[in-house]
Amino acid sequence: SGETNAVPPVAGAGLRIPLVTGGDISYANLDHAASAPCLSAVRSAVDEFLPWYASVHRGAGFASQVSTRLYERTRKVLRRFADARDTDTVVFTRNTTDAFNLLAKALPHKTSVVVFDTEHHAALLPWRGPNVRRVSLPRTRLAAVSVVDEALAACPQGPRLVVVAGASNVTGELLPVAEISAVARKHGARVALDAAQLAPHRRISLRELDVDYVALSGHKLYAPFGAGALIGRSDWLRAAVPYLAGGGATKLVTEEAVVWNTGPERHEAGSPNTVGVYALSVACEQLAANWDAIGAHEAELLERLRKGLAGLPGCAELRLFDAPVDRVGTVSFVVDGFDPGWVAAVLSAEYGIGVRDGAFCAHVATSRLIRETGGEGQQALRVSLGLGSTAEHVDRLLLALRQIVARGARWEYTKVDGRWTP
Numbered sequence: 001s002g003e004t005n006a007v008p009p010v011a012g013a014g015l016r017i018p019l020v021t022g023g024d025i026s027y028a029n030l031d032h033a034a035s036a037p038c039l040s041a042v043r044s045a046v047d048e049f050l051p052w053y054a055s056v057h058r059g060a061g062f063a064s065q066v067s068t069r070l071y072e073r074t075r076k077v078l079r080r081f082a083d084a085r086d087t088d089t090v091v092f093t094r095n096t097t098d099a100f101n102l103l104a105k106a107l108p109h110k111t112s113v114v115v116f117d118t119e120h121h122a123a124l125l126p127w128r129g130p131n132v133r134r135v136s137l138p139r140t141r142l143a144a145v146s147v148v149d150e151a152l153a154a155c156p157q158g159p160r161l162v163v164v165a166g167a168s169n170v171t172g173e174l175l176p177v178a179e180i181s182a183v184a185r186k187h188g189a190r191v192a193l194d195a196a197q198l199a200p201h202r203r204i205s206l207r208e209l210d211v212d213y214v215a216l217s218g219h220k221l222y223a224p225f226g227a228g229a230l231i232g233r234s235d236w237l238r239a240a241v242p243y244l245a246g247g248g249a250t251k252l253v254t255e256e257a258v259v260w261n262t263g264p265e266r267h268e269a270g271s272p273n274t275v276g277v278y279a280l281s282v283a284c285e286q287l288a289a290n291w292d293a294i295g296a297h298e299a300e301l302l303e304r305l306r307k308g309l310a311g312l313p314g315c316a317e318l319r320l321f322d323a324p325v326d327r328v329g330t331v332s333f334v335v336d337g338f339d340p341g342w343v344a345a346v347l348s349a350e351y352g353i354g355v356r357d358g359a360f361c362a363h364v365a366t367s368r369l370i371r372e373t374g375g376e377g378q379q380a381l382r383v384s385l386g387l388g389s390t391a392e393h394v395d396r397l398l399l400a401l402r403q404i405v406a407r408g409a410r411w412e413y414t415k416v417d418g419r420w421t422p
């Protein structure tokens, strides 16, 4: 594999954040929302660290001390990345799904949870019990805030939590998080932000958004798989039964009793993913130093993409809200008369373009939005832009879609194990 400056100069953006790439191949990865390619700076940092990594908090050896220092420094980097309060804790998890499952287990008894039914399954499903209220997302941001207000007003006395995504993984649209947290405060509720899709594109601030928790995934933030975080208030976490039971989570174990740690280690039993969290922290530092350039790069490509799709016969974009809202570079759409899985297969095999098809782990959102375009079914196509995206990728996709709509595929495709194959 080689390294290139995969991001060509975009007018005005001056963006130079090299990615690890597969060499000279001209594969157009338009699926950053699923997992983003790794930054070169992350690879270099990991390379440098590999000879030194060891188990953390467990040894007097030099490597173990280096690893422990780096691991704990990483919590500080993530706290800064999320602009967390000084009292907030950072618990390392595998990913966003893991972070929300941890939070769900740490909720005080009888916590009421309010969540839009259109959320990603990672934010929708971990909450259980009679006090979970799934509310339907209305078509305006203002109404969305009112729906949360009403749902919280109807909750029984006791702890309350609202769970909301920063950006939709289906449409890229931004949810009104600050406004939702303002009404949550009125009802004494806490707010958990699903930042899986927002954090790779925009600076996030727990303080400014006034949210209590944020969950994110390293593999969407230009670092490899396996490391994510739950960042936020420490009281519920400190009081909760440890998420995992085992070494590292305990202060003392005797024949009679176990004394659990009260810090983030309480929920991190087992040898932690030292390399993974370090990689995540390096990616966060790189992104944090480049928000303006990242925003300009993505906005320019997004406009090019949406303009092109609007001119494609039979193409309907999925949208959560009626009015245009601020959004990240993710667009889902259906093309009248064309099976999304088939289109995705043709794009990949004949044009070297990787997009996502399906319901994007947000089944309620995807099928509802397809219905609202007048279409049928539960599957759509999703194109998601990121640091690896170029104007050529967008133009290639638009040309490919035009050709596919006009004349179909060049090859014949059959379905093998549920996938269209040439």
Ligand code: PMP
Pocket (backbone or CB within 6 Å): 033, 034, 095, 096, 097, 098, 120, 122, 123, 165, 167, 168, 169, 194, 196, 197, 217, 361
């Ligand atoms: N929330 C959103 C909005 C997502 O897009 C995703 C990933 N598709 C997740 C949560 C879950 O992330 P992970 O699979 O890394 O746990």
